[in-house]
Amino acid sequence: MSVVKPGYVRPLDVRQGCIDMGHGAGGRAMAQLIGELFAPAFCNAYLDRGDDAAVLPALADGERLVMATDAHVISPLFFPGGDIGCLSVHGTINDLVVMGARPLYLAAAFVLEEGFPLADLKRIVESMAAASREAGVPVVTGDTKVVERGKGDGVFITTTGVGALAVGCELSGANARPGDVVLVSGTVGDHGMAIMAQRESLAFDAEIRSDTAALHGLAEAMRAAAPGLRVLRDPTRGGLATTLNEIAAQSGVGMELLESAIPVLPQVDAACELLGLDPLYVANEGKLVAVCPESEADGLLAAMRAHPLGASAARIGVITEDANRFVQVRTGFGGRRMVDWLSGEQLPRIC
Amino acid sequence: MSVVKPGYVRPLDVRQGCIDMGHGAGGRAMAQLIGELFAPAFCNAYLDRGDDAAVLPALADGERLVMATDAHVISPLFFPGGDIGCLSVHGTINDLVVMGARPLYLAAAFVLEEGFPLADLKRIVESMAAASREAGVPVVTGDTKVVERGKGDGVFITTTGVGALAVGCELSGANARPGDVVLVSGTVGDHGMAIMAQRESLAFDAEIRSDTAALHGLAEAMRAAAPGLRVLRDPTRGGLATTLNEIAAQSGVGMELLESAIPVLPQVDAACELLGLDPLYVANEGKLVAVCPESEADGLLAAMRAHPLGASAARIGVITEDANRFVQVRTGFGGRRMVDWLSGEQLPRIC
Numbered sequence: 001m002s003v004v005k006p007g008y009v010r011p012l013d014v015r016q017g018c019i020d021m022g023h024g025a026g027g028r029a030m031a032q033l034i035g036e037l038f039a040p041a042f043c044n045a046y047l048d049r050g051d052d053a054a055v056l057p058a059l060a061d062g063e064r065l066v067m068a069t070d071a072h073v074i075s076p077l078f079f080p081g082g083d084i085g086c087l088s089v090h091g092t093i094n095d096l097v098v099m100g101a102r103p104l105y106l107a108a109a110f111v112l113e114e115g116f117p118l119a120d121l122k123r124i125v126e127s128m129a130a131a132s133r134e135a136g137v138p139v140v141t142g143d144t145k146v147v148e149r150g151k152g153d154g155v156f157i158t159t160t161g162v163g164a165l166a167v168g169c170e171l172s173g174a175n176a177r178p179g180d181v182v183l184v185s186g187t188v189g190d191h192g193m194a195i196m197a198q199r200e201s202l203a204f205d206a207e208i209r210s211d212t213a214a215l216h217g218l219a220e221a222m223r224a225a226a227p228g229l230r231v232l233r234d235p236t237r238g239g240l241a242t243t244l245n246e247i248a249a250q251s252g253v254g255m256e257l258l259e260s261a262i263p264v265l266p267q268v269d270a271a272c273e274l275l276g277l278d279p280l281y282v283a284n285e286g287k288l289v290a291v292c293p294e295s296e297a298d299g300l301l302a303a304m305r306a307h308p309l310g311a312s313a314a315r316i317g318v319i320t321e322d323a324n325r326f327v328q329v330r331t332g333f334g335g336r337r338m339v340d341w342l343s344g345e346q347l348p349r350i351c
Numbered sequence: 352m353s354v355v356k357p358g359y360v361r362p363l364d365v366r367q368g369c370i371d372m373g374h375g376a377g378g379r380a381m382a383q384l385i386g387e388l389f390a391p392a393f394c395n396a397y398l399d400r401g402d403d404a405a406v407l408p409a410l411a412d413g414e415r416l417v418m419a420t421d422a423h424v425i426s427p428l429f430f431p432g433g434d435i436g437c438l439s440v441h442g443t444i445n446d447l448v449v450m451g452a453r454p455l456y457l458a459a460a461f462v463l464e465e466g467f468p469l470a471d472l473k474r475i476v477e478s479m480a481a482a483s484r485e486a487g488v489p490v491v492t493g494d495t496k497v498v499e500r501g502k503g504d505g506v507f508i509t510t511t512g513v514g515a516l517a518v519g520c521e522l523s524g525a526n527a528r529p530g531d532v533v534l535v536s537g538t539v540g541d542h543g544m545a546i547m548a549q550r551e552s553l554a555f556d557a558e559i560r561s562d563t564a565a566l567h568g569l570a571e572a573m574r575a576a577a578p579g580l581r582v583l584r585d586p587t588r589g590g591l592a593t594t595l596n597e598i599a600a601q602s603g604v605g606m607e608l609l610e611s612a613i614p615v616l617p618q619v620d621a622a623c624e625l626l627g628l629d630p631l632y633v634a635n636e637g638k639l640v641a642v643c644p645e646s647e648a649d650g651l652l653a654a655m656r657a658h659p660l661g662a663s664a665a666r667i668g669v670i671t672e673d674a675n676r677f678v679q680v681r682t683g684f685g686g687r688r689m690v691d692w693l694s695g696e697q698l699p700r701i702c
Binding site: 021022024025026027028029030031049050051052053054055056057058059061062063064065066067068069070071072073075095096098099101105107108109110111140141142143144145146147148150151152153156158160161162163165172173174233234236237238239242246250281283341342343347348349351 | 372373375376377378379380381382400401402403404405406407408409410412413414415416417418419420421422423424426446447449450452456458459460461462491492493494495496497498499501502503504507509511512513514516523524525584585587588589590593597601632634692693694698699700702
């Protein structure tokens with residue numbers, strides 16, 4: 001992403017203007033879009049150098065590199081609680097965070113559809129920039145491409161994050177052991193149902209807002225409280241159920257959850273009921289699932305609840321020995337049901 | 352990109368099957384697509400862990416991190432000399448290479464359109480994997496999303512690369528000084544005209560092939576031959592002309608080129624003539640532009656020509672003192688013309 005200004009041109013008409021094919025052609029129009037819209041929002045010394053790649057400082061001694069990437073194609077682009085811009089920052093930061101890494105830098109690549117309003121793009125970019133500033137993780141390099149009308153859908157944003165992992169920190173979905181405790185940092189299904197409620201024009205007394213948030217602060221508090229923490233995961237696409245199945249499969253264990261212990265907002269529950277969805281399969285963008293030894297579970301829960309993003313954290317189940325790697329839930333009536341992987345497309349384009 | 356296999360399912364029908372919305376929903380279908388199509392192609396220890404992010408080794412002492420990202424939306428997806436898969440590997444590696452970095456790891460994010468044939472996806476992924484193996488730069492993490500038919504265009508691929516920069520290596524578009532020499536590593540316009548010829552169904556006696564290639568080997572040879580090397584750039588979108596204007600603007604200098612010295616293949620020249628294009632503005636995907644002190648120019652040129660990817664390298668001009676930062680070219684008739692930034696969209700979706 002070059003931020004060089006190529007001589008004199010009329011300023012971008014951000015109010016009325018739209019993306020045209022020239023904004024992706026690599027010439028004057030693209031340089032202007034970057035110089036007037038992207039660069040001022042993301043403004044940092046790495047990006048401002050205007051080279052083809054960002055040159056960043058060395059990591060601290062022995063720190064390992066962690067890398068994650070996420071394409072964001074969410075529809076609608078704006079929703080209660082956020083937009084594709086801040087979501088694309090939070091999503092990738094959280095992928096680093098669940099490995100125990102300190103998120104450091106982001107790269108952002110935009111695929112814009114011809115005709116997309118510059119005003120919407122500006123709003124999205126400013127939301128990204130605000131999320132990036134708030135998290136302290138700058139966007140250091142980027143790219144923009146433009147596709148013809150009808151070959152894209154407004155804007156897709158791929159963010160890639162790089163972080164540093166301290167010596168000795170070993171979180172992985174493969175670390176859960178029988179007897180361990182499973183916790184979740186708050187109510188599940190908020191993000192997905194915020195999107196669905198907007199798509200279906202559902203109105204509830206209490207608005208459903210996306211929980212999109214960067215979770216590095218919460219994760220840090222959790223690691224401090226539970227040094228033996230085994231697994232951290234953010235239950236995004238596929239929801240809590242799919243994330244738990246992934247952990248069970250990676251670790252070669254089973255799980256037994258208590259249905260009544262899993263926190264769900266009443267309005268999310270009602271919306272799920274109405275649309276025939278199970279909140280356990282609905283995406284979250286600001287929640288963590290944790291697995292820790294029984295001995296550390298109480299301390300971990302207390303630390304989660306003490307953090308603003310973990311106020312409604314709960315202990316929801318235990319890891320079991322199970323060659324079938326089944327995730328089961330005990331229902332209110334004393335029965336059990338299997339919580340399988342998400343099959344098919346429950347909620348398309350949710351992130 | 353999780354590579355866990357969620358129990359028993361029918362194998363993917365790679366011959367007849369197509370992408371459906373379920374392949375992006377985060378559940379069983381997505382895990383299967385990743386497990387059967389992506390993971391076997393990219394297969395490496397980092398990716399195979401199946402976590403949300405890749406944990407990579409520490410860099411060597413004092414090595415700085417370099418990061419670049421590129422969204423690839425090229426149309427058509429397959430073209431003489433390559434496809435979107437290998438292009439997406441080469442493009443991002445080259446962005447690291449021009450900073451003087453040793454490319455280390457790639458992340459890949461796919462936006463797939465519903466209905467896209469799995470056979471085409473497999474071909475693309477295998478081409479990416481081959482390019483990645485050949486360059487020695489593994490794809491360590493990834494993401495896949497699916498959008499509805501008519502909201503994408505087959506496949507878009509965003510790759511992000513991370514590299515290591517040795518202490519003391521300082522290449523930048525801002526380093527050119529009056530008196531320096533400008534070189535290019537081979538014929539210009541090959542990639543863009545390969546795409547255009549295919550789009551316009553032009554047939555020439557000599558096929559025009561994309562020059563798409565990873566340039567880290569060539570760049571290494573160049574840095575060894577010219578320790579005083581000031582600028583490396585890959586003249587992609589906007590072509591040689593735009594890249595030279597970017598360097599002139601970043602360094603605050605002018606340039607004087609000799610038109611007859613700029614290598615152009617006869618069939619590229621003919622195709623440009625036919626379509627009313629100027630080869631100086633046509634994209635390259637396997638060429639380097641270099642600026643070095645006059646004293647090192649002969650040695651640098653010899654080193655470039657000795658490398659298979661630099662066989663037709665040429666010295667094409669000099670850096671001048673010019674407050675206007677003009678890039679000018681001396682024509683065959685002794686005249687001069689200005690080589691301005693690319694305006695408008697010469698060649699949409701060329702990379």
